[in-house]
Amino acid sequence: MDSPNPEPEVSALPKTRRRAGNRPAEPEPQVYADQIPMERIDLDAVKVLKRLSRHGHTAYLVGGGVRDLLLGHEPKDFDIATSARPNEVRRLFRNCRVIGRRFRLAHILFAGGKIIEVATFRRDPSSVGGREAVNVVDAGDTGDTGDEELPLSRAEHARRTEADVLIRQDNTFGRPHEDAIRRDFTINGLFFDLERQEVIDYVGGLEDLRQRVLRTIGPPDLRFREDPIRILRAIKFSARLDLGIAPEVYDAMVDQREELTRSAPPRVLEEILRLLRGGAAQRSIYLAWDIGVLCLVLPELTAHLEDQAEGAEQLWDRLAALDGLQAEGQLPGDAVLIAALLYGPLREAVEGVRDPGSAFEDFLHDMVERLSLPRRMRDRMRLIFAAQRRLDRGAIGTLRKRDFFDDAAALCAIRCRSEGRPLPSAVQATLEPPAERQRRRRRRARTP
Numbered sequence: 001m002d003s004p005n006p007e008p009e010v011s012a013l014p015k016t017r018r019r020a021g022n023r024p025a026e027p028e029p030q031v032y033a034d035q036i037p038m039e040r041i042d043l044d045a046v047k048v049l050k051r052l053s054r055h056g057h058t059a060y061l062v063g064g065g066v067r068d069l070l071l072g073h074e075p076k077d078f079d080i081a082t083s084a085r086p087n088e089v090r091r092l093f094r095n096c097r098v099i100g101r102r103f104r105l106a107h108i109l110f111a112g113g114k115i116i117e118v119a120t121f122r123r124d125p126s127s128v129g130g131r132e133a134v135n136v137v138d139a140g141d142t143g144d145t146g147d148e149e150l151p152l153s154r155a156e157h158a159r160r161t162e163a164d165v166l167i168r169q170d171n172t173f174g175r176p177h178e179d180a181i182r183r184d185f186t187i188n189g190l191f192f193d194l195e196r197q198e199v200i201d202y203v204g205g206l207e208d209l210r211q212r213v214l215r216t217i218g219p220p221d222l223r224f225r226e227d228p229i230r231i232l233r234a235i236k237f238s239a240r241l242d243l244g245i246a247p248e249v250y251d252a253m254v255d256q257r258e259e260l261t262r263s264a265p266p267r268v269l270e271e272i273l274r275l276l277r278g279g280a281a282q283r284s285i286y287l288a289w290d291i292g293v294l295c296l297v298l299p300e301l302t303a304h305l306e307d308q309a310e311g312a313e314q315l316w317d318r319l320a321a322l323d324g325l326q327a328e329g330q331l332p333g334d335a336v337l338i339a340a341l342l343y344g345p346l347r348e349a350v351e352g353v354r355d356p357g358s359a360f361e362d363f364l365h366d367m368v369e370r371l372s373l374p375r376r377m378r379d380r381m382r383l384i385f386a387a388q389r390r391l392d393r394g395a396i397g398t399l400r401k402r403d404f405f406d407d408a409a410a411l412c413a414i415r416c417r418s419e420g421r422p423l424p425s426a427v428q429a430t431l432e433p434p435a436e437r438q439r440r441r442r443r444r445a446r447t448p
């Protein structure tokens with residue numbers, strides 16, 4: 001007979017313990033002690049965790065920060081999940097601002113622009129009466145009325161069929177285990193309890209980290225259809241953290257890749273940028289190509305790759321050069337990243353034409369809609385692309401004074417490195433920090 005309180009459909013759930021009464025079963029997590037040395041945790045994050053728990057709230061370090069600590073990497077950020085509602089968090093911290101309408105979060109601000117993100121535990125909205133469930137926010141706390149459903153256009157209604165599982169909002173508060181299982185991959189679903197120094201694992205993430213394998217939480221087909229951006233995230237994590245992809249996850253990425261065309265274009269663009277930023281751009285783009293995702297998000301690039309063996313080689317070299325720069329601590333801007341990625345087909349598009357400016361715009365035309373490529377980024381790409389010839393000749397002149405110069409020089413540095421030639425000395429000189437430049441000038445003056 002069916003249980004009156006069925007478990008969510010999650011294959012990776014650990015054993016459950018039944019509670020008396022009608023309350024849904026509370027899954028029992030695996031708990032692991034002594035996994036993360038305290039001194040590796042950001043002191044401001046520690047302060048936030050301690051204050052939340054002093055005031056009676058459950059609060060854990062969550063997501064990418066826990067994953068990276070367990071892998072021995074430096075976390076990019078320290079995110080916290082808590083039982084406290086956003087407005088309760090706001091009352092506890094003077095330096096706090098609640099942001100977002102659909103996904104309300106508390107940002108706690110610290111010196112140097114550091115932000116610790118504090119989110120209330122959430123659950124998958126589908127588990128409380130349909131995917132379009134209206135949020136249950138802390139209304140009444142400060143007069144908030146909560147999110148309301150936006151009216152749907154007729155076309156939008158038509159698109160939302162029974163089979164439509166795309167998650168459009170994600171703002172329903174829940175309990176810790178519900179928060180864990182709504183996350184994307186098991187390695188991202190781990191919690192760290194600072195007080196007890198324990199990793200709390202509802203999803204089998206620690207074992208997957210040990211085996212270095214990427215698995216979705218729950219059935220991969222469903223999880224990718226709910227949010228196809230997860231396909232790009234899977235590529236990013238596999239490439240950046242050097243993780244194998246579980247075979248059924250890989251198959252689902254291939255099967256569901258067309259769903260990516262339904263994702264919001266700015267999110268797709270942001271994930272492409274993250275693939276390029278993570279220090280594993282070459283591996284990421286190769287994997288995206290191999291899985292058949294690149295041809296959906298950047299068909300202009302795959303056409304070039306498939307037509308030109310030489311162009312493909314040059315792309316891999318450029319991306320390796322980009323990874324090299326990032327390994328040395330340089331982080332080129334977004335326009336540089338996309339220009340480096342598209343440099344081959346862009347050059348092909350403008351070569352020998354009478355009006356390179358229009359050819360450049362024509363090349364980007366479809367991408368503008370597909371990826372919501374902002375005007376500012378396109379303009380900057382055009383300027384830094386056009387500057388490459390002069391930089392190659394070392395003819396810098398007034399270019400030095402233009403605000404796009406540093407980006408143009410960064411693209412030049414990536415190209416030179418990938419082609420195994422030195423950076424033109426005039427460009428090299430501009431890249432040195434002012435102090436080093438002065439020291440060099442002084443040295444030169446002393447040398448007879």
Ligand code: ATP
Pocket residue numbers: 062063064065076079182183184185188189227229230274
């Ligand atoms: P990074 O190091 O690139 O920041 P991250 O894992 O921290 O990686 P974020 O985008 O910062 O990624 O997201 C923080 C956490 O939120 C993730 O670790 C994951 O638990 C959850 N998350 C993010 N995006 C999704 C998504 N699309 N679906 C489900 N969970 C997600």
Ligand code: MG
Pocket residue numbers: 064065076077
């Ligand atoms: Mg993160």
